[in-house]
Each structure stands twice: as structure tokens, then as C-alpha cells.
Amino acid sequence: MDYRKTDLEHMWHPYTDIQTLEQTDFPVIQSAEGVRLRDTQGKEYLDGISSWWCVNLGHSHPHIVESVVRQAAKLQHSITGGMSHTGVIRLSKMLLNIAPAGLNRVYYASDGASSVEAAVRMAIQYWWNLGLPEKKNIISLEGAYHGDTLGAVGLGFLPKFHKPIQHVVNRSLQAPAPHCFHCPYADNCSLQCFRGMEELLRENADTTAAVIVEPVCQGAAGIRIYPPEYVAKLRKLCTELNILLVADEIAVGFGRTGAMFASDLAEIQPDLMVVGKSLTGGYLPMSAVVATDEVYDSFRQDNGRDRTFYHGHTFSGNPLAAAAAIAALEVFENDNILEHSRVSAELMKNAFMKFGGIPGVHRSTSLGYMSALEISDQAGGRNTAAVVAASALEMGLFIRPLGAVVYLWPPLITQKSDMEEMLGIFGNCLKHSLEDGMC
Ligand SMILES: Cc1ncc(COP(=O)(O)O)c(C=O)c1O
Incomplete structure (x- = not known):
């Protein structure tokens, strides 16, 4: 099946401008594990927003999956x-x-x-x-x-x-x-x-x-x-x-x-x-x-x-x-999630403090496992936050800005190396988007 084509013929997406969607080569996700989403082309994306702020424990957690499967039979x-x-x-x-x-x-x-x-x-x-x-x-x-x-x-x-x-x-x-x-x-x-x-x-x-x-x-x-x-x-x-x-x-x-x-x-x-x-x-x-x-x-x-x-x-x-x-x-x-999440949270907070110094970033804020930046509305005549998100997606990080605010809200189980990868992509796309509207 041509999923994208069929989607555009029949799906009605929440909070989504139809025109923009039709012009976007959006991913069609097929599976996910931990902090990684995988699309129908086999491309992977780090999930920077816990799939609409809810998958706090990561995707396909075996204990949750098993519990649902067991219950489904009963x-x-x-x-x-x-x-x-x-x-x-x-x-x-x-x-x-x-x-x-x-x-x-x-x-x-x-x-x-x-x-x-x-x-x-x-x-x-x-x-x-x-x-x-x-x-x-x-x-x-x-x-x-x-x-x-x-x-x-x-x-x-x-x-x-x-x-x-x-x-x-x-x-x-x-x-x-x-x-x-x-x-x-x-x-x-x-x-x-x-x-x-x-x-x-x-x-x-x-x-x-x-x-x-x-x-x-x-x-x-x-x-x-x-x-x-x-x-x-x-x-x-x-x-x-x-x-x-x-x-x-x-x-x-x-x-x-x-x-x-x-x-x-x-x-x-x-x-x-x-x-x-x-x-x-x-x-x-x-x-x-x-x-x-x-x-x-x-x-x-x-x-x-x-x-x-x-x-x-x-x-x-x-x-x-x-x-x-x-x-x-x-x-x-x-798994003592609250305790273990502190390491990656600290990494994210420190990186966002540094991002706060990039020209075009107005403000930076962090609390727990969420970090956000308010950035210039426009760079090169385009909505900067949208450019950051589009270029991050290209580089394998899924985020979703809110107006002029770009942020990370990843699963609490994000390991140090995955967090570093997320922050690397996020920082690069941010810098380049603010400099010239391109990643
Ligand atoms: C604070 C808050 N309340 C309520 C809702 C609505 O939740 P739902 O989308 O599950 O209806 C949201 C969704 O983002 C939210 O952030």
C-alpha cells in the first residue's frame, strides 16, 4: 500500500493544516522501541516529545506490552x-x-x-x-x-x-x-x-x-x-x-x-x-x-x-x-524512573542553558525532564521554529514546536547516549536555522 497517498486521500489529522501536510513528506510510523520511531521506509527518528507528551517510559516496554497482552486474553x-x-x-x-x-x-x-x-x-x-x-x-x-x-x-x-x-x-x-x-x-x-x-x-x-x-x-x-x-x-x-x-x-x-x-x-x-x-x-x-x-x-x-x-x-x-x-x-x-531520569535531565538542562546564548534565542527554561527555548519568529523569511523542526526531522529527531517555542520533552528513560544524540541534532538545527534558515 502507498501509505502516504492513502493517508492524504482519507485521513483527517488533528491540529494539522491540510495544505502544509499535503506539501510535506511526513513520516508514516510503523513501529517504535525505546526512544526510537521507525517509519515505513526504515528510517529512524529519536522521539523528542514522547509521542504527544505521553510515552514517558519509552515505546514497546516489554513489561507494559506483556501486561496488556495477558489482559487481552482474559x-x-x-x-x-x-x-x-x-x-x-x-x-x-x-x-x-x-x-x-x-x-x-x-x-x-x-x-x-x-x-x-x-x-x-x-x-x-x-x-x-x-x-x-x-x-x-x-x-x-x-x-x-x-x-x-x-x-x-x-x-x-x-x-x-x-x-x-x-x-x-x-x-x-x-x-x-x-x-x-x-x-x-x-x-x-x-x-x-x-x-x-x-x-x-x-x-x-x-x-x-x-x-x-x-x-x-x-x-x-x-x-x-x-x-x-x-x-x-x-x-x-x-x-x-x-x-x-x-x-x-x-x-x-x-x-x-x-x-x-x-x-x-x-x-x-x-x-x-x-x-x-x-x-x-x-x-x-x-x-x-x-x-x-x-x-x-x-x-x-x-x-x-x-x-x-x-x-x-x-x-x-x-x-x-x-x-x-x-x-x-x-x-x-x-526501575526507579524518577531517580534514573535525573542524569539525562541534567544533560538536557545544561545544553539548553548553552543554547540560550545562541544569537536569535531569546530565552531558555528547564524543569525536570522538559526544556524549552523561545526563538526569533522569522529567519530568512520563514517561521524559524518550523524550520528547526523540519530540519531536525530530516536529521532523525522528531520535535513539534509551539509558536516560537522549540522544546524537548523526551521519554524519561532516554539514556545518556541517546540524549546526547538528541541534543546534538537539536543544537545543530537550531544554530543553522537561526543563521540562515537551513540546517
Ligand atoms: C494540561 C492538559 N490538559 C488536558 C489535555 C487534553 O488531553 P487529551 O488530548 O488527552 O484530551 C492536554 C493535552 O495536551 C493537556 O496538556
């Missing part, structure tokens, strides 16, 4: 409404063992956006359950991204993407974001940027159900890493004002920040924590809302008053996905 689907199955019970226990203290209930959804929807509905209904239906609004951060269903789009509205549907989107209030790349107080950070959030929360406390944030890094906005202390301040204020705090750890959960969860880095306990992507090692779609007993218990019948959470998904807690997630969590613990 139980493929089992309803979780009013019933349960062994896999999802084991997984819940394992997840709660590593989740921030205070979280004791797991609700399963399918992908990131569906778990964000569930968390927002839980937060709104929580206050309704308590007889405070006026606390119904959600506050998010400017530049937030929480997924692409209509409710989630309302939390992270971006005119560039959402203009055609803006008339049907219920937009949340947004607080100014802690944008460290463009901080007016950069030399003397005492979190002055928190003031905007504080004012908004104080003004709207009576009508606000929850604040949702991507703790310590607004990923899709351009890997905007910000201080954990901001999240700690937010936790404190939410408690003071009786507002729930939802930590969207879909991108940063499971080791990306150097801690298991970004909430751990900030030393906070969210009321609701949302996880997805790497929960299954990125192998199968599964997401979850992890909640406190306080939130959960408010959904019990109250003197005959029905407070059930009427919300669910066919694949909630799917046994195959649960088997992948159990195996992924086992790999995390048995």
Missing part, C-alpha cells in the same frame, strides 16, 4: 457503572499510593479532555450538593489548555483556534498567567504576578466553584514553566475563600517535572487532580479524576435527595487500559 471490557473489576480496583489502590496525600477516590474517564469535563462537573455539583448552586463558575489561567471538548475549550479559549465556535463556548473567567518568559518583574521574583489571580478570586469567591491550573507548567501555551510557589499560594487562597483547586496534571504528571506530580513539587494537596496521557505509559487511552473523600461524600444521597454524579464513559476504567496503567506504575517503581 477480560477486554467490563462495565464500571454499578459494578467493578479486579484490574481497576488494583490500579486505583496503586494510583492513590503515589497521589498527593488527601486524595482517596478515583473516577475514570477516557482521555484528558473527558477527565477535565468530569472534574469541572464534579466541582460545580459539589457546591450544588452542599446547597450553594451560585458557586458555579470556573476560573482558569490565560493561555490555559485543558483539552478540546466544548467545556474544556471554555477553560482555555484561544481566538486563533476557537473563533469559529466562539458563539457556543461558555468561557471561564481567566486570571493573568505567570508568564516567566515575559515577566515584567523578572529580576526580582516575589510572585507579583499572583496579584491578578488573587484579585479575581476575591472578587468572585461567592460565585466560583473551582480554579483549574496546569501546575508549574502551562504546556500548550509554550512550555511556560512557572514557580511551584505560585501553586502553593493558590492552594492557600482557595482554602481561605472556599474554592476548590483542580490540578490538571495530564501533561506534567508521572515524573515530567522531576517529581511524581507537579502538586508534590508545590507541596500541595489539590481537591481534584486530573491525570491522563502517561497514566498507561501512553499506550492506551485512559484518564482519571482523583478526588478527596470530602468531595466524594457530598455525592451521597442526603435524606432522599439524589446527588448522584450522572456522568460516565463506556470505556471508563477499561481493563486493557488498566492493565497498561498497572504495568506502567510498576515500571516507575521497580
Whole structure:
């Protein structure tokens, strides 16, 4: 089969400009192992973004693969409404063992956006359950991204993407974001940027159900890493004002920040924590809302008053996905992933500090296992970040820029030699693209 031709005849790709795709000789991936993707031509690519930020433990990990294969022969689907199955019970226990203290209930959804929807509905209904239906609004951060269903789009509205549907989107209030790349107080950070959030929360406390944030890094906005202390301040204020705090750890959960969860880095306990992507090692779609007993218990019948959470998904807690997630969590613990990932993370951080000195690179930032640069928009009349990505792909490194931000977000299991290879290609392509628009 001519895969590329058939793809262009029949596929509809997410977040992809059709014209650009048709003019691109994009790879068609056939298999992958560890940090390497292999296309139908046999060409290999280092996976610089963990295949959309989820394959934290690398591709084809034998333990995860075996676990899914074993499960596939035993139980493929089992309803979780009013019933349960062994896999999802084991997984819940394992997840709660590593989740921030205070979280004791797991609700399963399918992908990131569906778990964000569930968390927002839980937060709104929580206050309704308590007889405070006026606390119904959600506050998010400017530049937030929480997924692409209509409710989630309302939390992270971006005119560039959402203009055609803006008339049907219920937009949340947004607080100014802690944008460290463009901080007016950069030399003397005492979190002055928190003031905007504080004012908004104080003004709207009576009508606000929850604040949702991507703790310590607004990923899709351009890997905007910000201080954990901001999240700690937010936790404190939410408690003071009786507002729930939802930590969207879909991108940063499971080791990306150097801690298991970004909430751990900030030393906070969210009321609701949302996880997805790497929960299954990125192998199968599964997401979850992890909640406190306080939130959960408010959904019990109250003197005959029905407070059930009427919300669910066919694949909630799917046994195959649960088997992948159990195996992924086992790999995390048995292989001591957090500890071992520090060596390559340090290499990446040091290299990005050096890249920060290349003319045309405006800013460099790193945290845990993610490093990003903001670079000049244009070089030789072309979008520089796109040129860097195209030339890196040519050289065998797959990355995907965000506006003028180029970054690495590789699997946490990337060995020193693979990391050096990634950084070598990344640095060369960056330098050459900024110098003359070509690698
Ligand atoms: C912070 C955050 N929340 C939610 C989502 C949506 O997840 P999904 O694409 O699985 O729906 C993403 C996806 O990138 C994300 O980064």
C-alpha cells in the first residue's frame, strides 16, 4: 500500500493544516522501541516529545506490552457503572499510593479532555450538593489548555483556534498567567504576578466553584514553566475563600517535572487532580479524576435527595487500559524512573542553558525532564521554529514546536547516549536555522 497517498486521500489529522501536510513528506510510523520511531521506509527518528507528551517510559516496554497482552486474553471490557473489576480496583489502590496525600477516590474517564469535563462537573455539583448552586463558575489561567471538548475549550479559549465556535463556548473567567518568559518583574521574583489571580478570586469567591491550573507548567501555551510557589499560594487562597483547586496534571504528571506530580513539587494537596496521557505509559487511552473523600461524600444521597454524579464513559476504567496503567506504575517503581531520569535531565538542562546564548534565542527554561527555548519568529523569511523542526526531522529527531517555542520533552528513560544524540541534532538545527534558515 502507498501509505502516504492513502493517508492524504482519507485521513483527517488533528491540529494539522491540510495544505502544509499535503506539501510535506511526513513520516508514516510503523513501529517504535525505546526512544526510537521507525517509519515505513526504515528510517529512524529519536522521539523528542514522547509521542504527544505521553510515552514517558519509552515505546514497546516489554513489561507494559506483556501486561496488556495477558489482559487481552482474559477480560477486554467490563462495565464500571454499578459494578467493578479486579484490574481497576488494583490500579486505583496503586494510583492513590503515589497521589498527593488527601486524595482517596478515583473516577475514570477516557482521555484528558473527558477527565477535565468530569472534574469541572464534579466541582460545580459539589457546591450544588452542599446547597450553594451560585458557586458555579470556573476560573482558569490565560493561555490555559485543558483539552478540546466544548467545556474544556471554555477553560482555555484561544481566538486563533476557537473563533469559529466562539458563539457556543461558555468561557471561564481567566486570571493573568505567570508568564516567566515575559515577566515584567523578572529580576526580582516575589510572585507579583499572583496579584491578578488573587484579585479575581476575591472578587468572585461567592460565585466560583473551582480554579483549574496546569501546575508549574502551562504546556500548550509554550512550555511556560512557572514557580511551584505560585501553586502553593493558590492552594492557600482557595482554602481561605472556599474554592476548590483542580490540578490538571495530564501533561506534567508521572515524573515530567522531576517529581511524581507537579502538586508534590508545590507541596500541595489539590481537591481534584486530573491525570491522563502517561497514566498507561501512553499506550492506551485512559484518564482519571482523583478526588478527596470530602468531595466524594457530598455525592451521597442526603435524606432522599439524589446527588448522584450522572456522568460516565463506556470505556471508563477499561481493563486493557488498566492493565497498561498497572504495568506502567510498576515500571516507575521497580526501575526507579524518577531517580534514573535525573542524569539525562541534567544533560538536557545544561545544553539548553548553552543554547540560550545562541544569537536569535531569546530565552531558555528547564524543569525536570522538559526544556524549552523561545526563538526569533522569522529567519530568512520563514517561521524559524518550523524550520528547526523540519530540519531536525530530516536529521532523525522528531520535535513539534509551539509558536516560537522549540522544546524537548523526551521519554524519561532516554539514556545518556541517546540524549546526547538528541541534543546534538537539536543544537545543530537550531544554530543553522537561526543563521540562515537551513540546517
Ligand atoms: C494540561 C492538559 N490538559 C488536558 C489535555 C487534553 O488531553 P487529551 O488530548 O488527552 O484530551 C492536554 C493535552 O495536551 C493537556 O496538556
